[in-house]
Structures are given as structure tokens and as C-alpha cells.
Amino acid sequence: xxxxxxxxxxxxxxxxxxxxxxxxxxxxxxxxxxxxxxxxxxxxxxxxxxxxxxxxxxxxxxxxxxxxxxxxxxxxxxxxxxxxxxxxxxxxxxxxxxxxxxxxxxxxxxxxxxxxxxxxxxxxxxxxxxxxxxxxxxxxxxxxxxxxxxxxxxxxxxxxxxxxxxxxxxxxxxxxxxxxxxxxxxxxxxxxxxxxxxxxxxxxxxxxxxxxxxxxxxxxxxxxxxxxxxxxxxxxxxxxxxxxxxxxxxxxxxxxxxxxxxxxxxxxxxxxxxxxxxxxxxxxxxxxxxxxxxxxxxxxxxxxxxxxx
Numbered sequence: 001x002x003x004x005x006x007x008x009x010x011x012x013x014x015x016x017x018x019x020x021x022x023x024x025x026x027x028x029x030x031x032x033x034x035x036x037x038x039x040x041x042x043x044x045x046x047x048x049x050x051x052x053x054x055x056x057x058x059x060x061x062x063x064x065x066x067x068x069x070x071x072x073x074x075x076x077x078x079x080x081x082x083x084x085x086x087x088x089x090x091x092x093x094x095x096x097x098x099x100x101x102x103x104x105x106x107x108x109x110x111x112x113x114x115x116x117x118x119x120x121x122x123x124x125x126x127x128x129x130x131x132x133x134x135x136x137x138x139x140x141x142x143x144x145x146x147x148x149x150x151x152x153x154x155x156x157x158x159x160x161x162x163x164x165x166x167x168x169x170x171x172x173x174x175x176x177x178x179x180x181x182x183x184x185x186x187x188x189x190x191x192x193x194x195x196x197x198x199x200x201x202x203x204x205x206x207x208x209x210x211x212x213x214x215x216x217x218x219x220x221x222x223x224x225x226x227x228x229x230x231x232x233x234x235x236x237x238x239x240x241x242x243x244x245x246x247x248x249x250x251x252x253x254x255x256x257x258x259x260x261x262x263x264x265x266x267x268x269x270x271x272x273x274x275x276x277x278x279x280x281x282x283x284x285x286x287x288x289x290x291x292x293x294x295x296x297x298x299x300x301x302x303x304x305x306x307x308x309x
Contacts, residue, residue, distance in 0.1 A: 006031075011041040014068075018046040025051040032062045039063055044070045052078040054098075061102065110156050114163040124160075124172065128153050131183060138186075147187050154183035174209040174306070181207040204295075205302050214299040218267065221295070225288045226263035230256050232280040241275065267292035 006027060010016070018024060025048045031038060032053050041064065051074065055061050061081030072092045081101040089104075091111040103123045110130065134149030157180035164173035182202065188195035206213050233242030241255045241262075262275040266288045277285040
């Protein structure tokens with residue numbers, strides 16, 4: 001077979017059947033090394049197993065943006081740093097491929113096979129294309145279309161999460177797990193209790209992937225309850241603690257700090273007993289103690305999950 005690469009009309013023909021094409025991988029390698037553009041190439045069903053598209057001697061990979069690689073066979077392909085931004089990899093077979101440092105942003109990754117693929121330092125989207133389409137349809141009022149896109153996004157996030165976990169890339173896997181759960185929530189009825197509960201779990205802990213959310217919630221609750229104690233009043237022995245405008249700024253600040261201290265003690269369920277609630281402060285203290293014990297347990301679970309992967 002000639003090593004001369006085919007012209008652009010060959011690579012860009014949308015209706016060309018690549019299934020039986022011989023020597024296609026070698027021709028594509030020659031085209032890549034010629035330095036000419038490969039953007040938008042139509043490679044549906046192409047047999048490209050073992051192809052070497054590594055731009056040796058350069059930090060930037062070859063440009064295969066917006067290529068159509070639907071169901072293409074790319075098993076054990078060498079695709080280091082390849083720019084695939086905007087490409088369709090729907091149901092493509094990338095088992096055992098080297099995708100180290102590849103750019104997969106804006107790609108259609110629905111049904112892609114990545115078992116055994118090297119995925120270190122891949123550039124991923126924060127939101128997959130299916131999620132973005134679903135949100136657009138949701139804004140347009142197309143509920144059924146949005147639900148379908150969210151279902152596809154959930155499936156794709158799950159697939160990527162499982163492959164990244166197998167590869168030991170747990171930080172990225174956790175991010176995709178979070179997006180997977182968000183997509184599952186968006187498929188639930190808008191006013192359902194299940195969707196509300198799922199939203200609360202996301203808010204408090206990011207579905208177990210964001211320990212900082214638990215910390216921020218804890219600090220917010222402590223400060224909010226401390227301000228409430230300051231407004232309704234608590235007691236330090238026989239002395240009242242709370243807002244009293246006639247006592248001056250310094251005295252009120254001291255009482256505010258004491259109320260914040262009492263809020264910390266209540267949240268952590270230490271209960272020293274030096275400051276006690278009365279009146280309206282009692283239900284506030286009961287709620288804070290319950291929420292505090294639950295939140296600390298939640299933090300332990302989330303933290304251990306993140307640190308013991």
C-alpha cells in the first residue's frame with residue numbers, strides 16, 4: 001500500500017464505510033506526521049487498533065479535534081497528549097489505550113470502553129456534554145428531553161468513575177461520583193421528598209466527597225446558634241448573658257463571645273454546665289446538640305472515606 005496519505009475529501013467524507021478499510025491506521029499515522037490538520041476526520045467504525053499517534057519530541061499532541069470516532073477500534077492505541085477536544089468517542093473501544101495527558105473535553109463519551117486504559121492527567125470536562133445539553137433543555141422547558149440527557153450523563157459519569165477507580169485515580173473518580181449522583185437527583189420529580197433529601201446530602205457533604213462542606217456547615221450552625229443564644233439570652237449561674245443595649249458595646253461583645261463558646265460546647269455535646277439555657281434557648285440548644293452529634297458522625301464517615309481509598 002502507498003504511504004502517501006489520502007486527501008482531505010477521503011478523511012472528511014461522512015458516508016464512507018471504514019469497517020473494511022485496510023491500512024487505515026498506517027495512513028492516519030502518515031497524515032499525522034505530515035503536520036497537516038486532522039480536525040473533523042470521519043472515522044466511524046475504523047479499525048485503528050494499536051495505532052501510534054504520539055507526537056514524539058513535542059509536548060503538544062497531534063490535533064484530532066471534532067473527529068468522529070463512533071465505534072472505532074482503538075484498542076492498545078498510543079494516544080499520548082492527543083487533542084481530541086469535541087470528538088465523538090461514543091461506544092469507541094479504547095481498552096488498553098494510552099490516553100495519558102489527552103484532551104477529552106467536550107467529547108461524547110457515552111458508552112466508551114476504557115478498561116485497562118491509562119488515564120493519568122487526562123483533561124476532563126467539569127460537566128459532560130450530556131449534562132450541559134440536559135440543562136439547556138431544562139431551561140427550554142423540555143422536561144422529557146432533559147431527563148434523557150441526564151440519564152445518559154449519569155451512565156457516562158458512572159462508567160468513567162469505575163474506570164478511574166480501577167486505575168487508582170480516586171480523586172477524579174470522586175468528582176465523577178459526585179456528578180453521577182447529581183444527575184440521578186435531577187431525574188427525580190422536582191417536588192419529591194427523595195429529591196429534597198438527595199439535595200440536602202449534596203449540600204452537607206457533596207455525597208461524601210466534600211468534607212469541607214461538613215466543616216463549613218458546622219461552623220455556620222455554631223455561629224447561627226450562638227447569635228440566637230445572644231438574642232434570646234442564656235444564664236451563667238445567676239447572671240444573664242445576652243443582648244442588653246444599656247450595658248455598652250464592650251459588655252455585649254463579651255456576652256456574645258460567651259454565647260459562641262456555649263454554642264461550641266452544645267454542638268460538640270460536651271455540656272460543661274457553666275452556662276445553661278432557659279426559655280427559648282432550650283429548644284435551640286436541643287436542636288443544636290442533635291445536629292452536632294449527627295454532623296460530627298457525618299464528618300468522620302466522609303473523612304475516612306476520602307482518606308482510606
